[in-house]
Amino acid sequence: MASNEEITGPISQEDIEAADKLKNEANEYFKKQSYNNAIELYSKAIEKNPKNAVFFANRSIANLRLENFGYALSDASKAIELDRSYTKAYYRRAAAYMSLGKYKLALKDFEYVTKVRPNDQDAKMKYTECNKIVKKIAFEKAISVDKKEVNIADSINLDAMTIEDEYVGPALEDGVVTLKFVTELMEFYKQQKKLHKKYAYKILIDVKAYLQKQPSLIDIKVPDDAKFTVCGDIHGQYYDLMNIFQLNGLPSETNPYLFNGDFVDRGSFSVECIFTLFSFKLLYPNHFYMSRGNHETLDMNRMYGFRGEVSSKYTSQMADLFTEVYNWLPLAHCINGRVLVMHGGLFSKDDVTLDDIRKVDRNKQPPEDGIMCELLWSDPQPMIGRAPSKRGVGCQFGPDVTNTFLQRNGLDYVIRSHEVKNDGYEIAHDGKCITVFSAPNYCDTMGNLGAFITMNGKDLKPNFTTYEAVPHPDVKPMAYANSFFNMLCQ
Template sequence: MASTPEITGPVSQEDIEAAEKLKNEANEYFKKQNYNTAIEYYSKAIEKNPNNAVFYANRSIANLRLEMFGYALMDASQAIELDKSYTKAYYRRAAAHMSLGKYKLALKDFEYVTKVRPNDQDAKMKYNECNKIVKKIAFEKAISVDKKEVNIADSINLDAMTIEDEYEGPALEDGKVTLKFATDLMDYYRQQKKLHKKYAYKILIDVKAYLQKQSSLVDIKVPDDAKFTVCGDIHGQYYDLMNIFKLNGLPSENNPYLFNGDFVDRGSFSVECIFTLFSFKLLYPNHFYMSRGNHETRDMNRMYGFQGEVTSKYNAHMADLFTEVYNWLPLAHCINSRVLVMHGGLFSMDDVTLDDIRKVDRNKQPSEDGIMCELLWSDPQPMAGRAPSRRGVGCQFGPDVTSAFLERNGLDYIIRSHEVKNDGYEVAHDGKCITVFSAPNYCDTMGNLGAFITMNGKDLTPNFTTYAAVPHPDVKPMAYANSFFSLLCQ
């Protein structure tokens, strides 16, 4: 819900009872992970009785589950406005702040609870844990110099790393990725085994060196009779990634792919996904493309599992190197000068051109506004015009915004990802804005199909292939996520 009813005067007993019934129905949908329907029912309960803080706090956690951080923040704040002693509302708001990387604001919420409830041990524990995160970030910032002067890749001594005799996994040939290496790696990962760290570091160093030479907007030329595939979010769902290759063929010079961001986080096989994708990037640099998503960022990786997974499977040093590599991922791709592909969406300003995207300095963490931020975070909306983002970052843009952007830049349509869709894709804005999402049964809870888009170079007509999730080893999503964040979202 974008809007919040004003706090009103007395509510009739009949409406109070009706609202309570709607809230209970919403809770049942929430338990079934049907968060969109739960939000609908919480909203109906709020319409009946806008004075109940619990309704807003419950809708807040449902919005959090859907990554609608801006709405979650609004609802939690409204709950606090209604009941300043309602501890759970502060926890919800803190979770929303943390999801947006605003750790100091989250800490303020915990600090307030500990002051008004000094004997609440749970609040004290959460305050202390959040304070540790804030201090750690401050320490990291204090010991670092200008990020552009830090070069982790150049500091790595591959010669000092030895390959143990007992290692039986895939090996680079003369330091290069080959097709045999890529296929062996995929099989090795299916067996839940780990690539040797020397090869892992070499892949990251080589990928960074290649990406540094690319523009922030990469132009792709697809011959008239050639097929091209665009995939959306993968989110660490390795076995579903393998299913895409089974259905659509392995990447090759004759079977090019573009993966449109959010390769990692949430799913607990993110390391396997990213090294597989990076291997194909090195193997077929001019026929395999990767866009940066909002989850190829430090704050998201810190909260949603990738940093924890890399640290667990390798070390924290490699996690830092990933951040350095992600900074160089292109922000958008343009297919035959007619189709623009980005992870999030369009812009809060009317005059953005393709050249503006090309000129973006992307070697950094995205700010809270501007072209880079909006490419990673924005979402389409059905109504005309623009609106503040329900995520709290980026903007929402209507069909008129899409049409004007396409006309200004001589484009046919845009492809973006970033949002779960029940069918794995959605065609909006009179066919000019297509969403593709490639992680089926997202987080093992959403029940959605995954999809990818194929087209030929001549007419660039999008064709959709959908598929259900496939089984994976018994490692739950978010297994490596920040445990404190998981605790807040209970």
């Protein structure tokens, strides 16, 4: 992000006025939720006047909205460096820290504001709320250490759960998912009804048992004349998921799918999405695949709504069970030995092989670096080489990195998701790195198309289908997200 921040010496009145004009234009784009345009103009304002803390703080919040947590953090820190008394910059930095799961560092920022402004009630309230979150997480960690040997899936007593007479929803047949069950479930969900907790728990326990036996890298064989579909992020947009099946047919043994992570969070129908997808996984285990995304993690679920949604629709115990299940999701899939599919991207080192991915011990929350982290978090960049991630986690990799990785592993190209694209997809790195994103009008604000990829087993040539968002019931995105975090990001 070029910003000429190191410029010293006086800035002309002309540049100051031009910068303010650019900032005002950027603010208008921000209000329209056109965050990329806003960032471009804030950056131009910074070039004209790199000594104005407001420009950096404003660019920070725009980057937060785009989930560029690393950039948001550095911008907020620069704003603080320029103006130590600028309260809003501390709040921006705290929001960036929280987005990255660094709650104690966020608390330090709030603590500083309360010290320098002891009569500021807003600062006091934010400090108190953040402190509650830090204490709650510490408490949860202490309990999990005490209960290290307790496996939630094993502790669920399904026999003790009764199906009430008034429940008229879909039912498992002899405890098994059938096509009848899934089709009824999808219709039931469209009417905003809730699957019985006994069936919900059974699905989670069975999915976990299946996933535990799978490697971290799944090899998929697609026959020459067969079709295969890859979908990107769904993010709790259930009605758009239903539209994909409308456009491309329901999953079946002759219509296999791979969903490439980020099934939940942000959208407020995440429970409906994940139980539909897990049901198909149990119904067609060898023709329906799911990769872990960076949002199938505890910190993301805590901030962006999934934990809140599960706790609201079911229980916090079920939310903990989801965390257990997500830890076993595969990290990547390889189609016919020629196309590698992962949620995020490639690696900070050139020597990574498919065997290295196969050997990853994935039953955990992703670490802050290494193969597992980069598979979930990295992004491509147009420039050669590598750069620190705009997200603050993973890395950014150029076309040369992609080429080296493909040659080393005998692959044709990679498919990844993880980033909103206006057309629902993007072809980069000379056609060798493809992004697919399947949540149209992401968060009801971005105005993007969604897309999915179809290919046949013979040539594996990617074909793109794009589509617009469909109407959904009046439940706003992030309805179940941490309310304190939502407040910080306003």
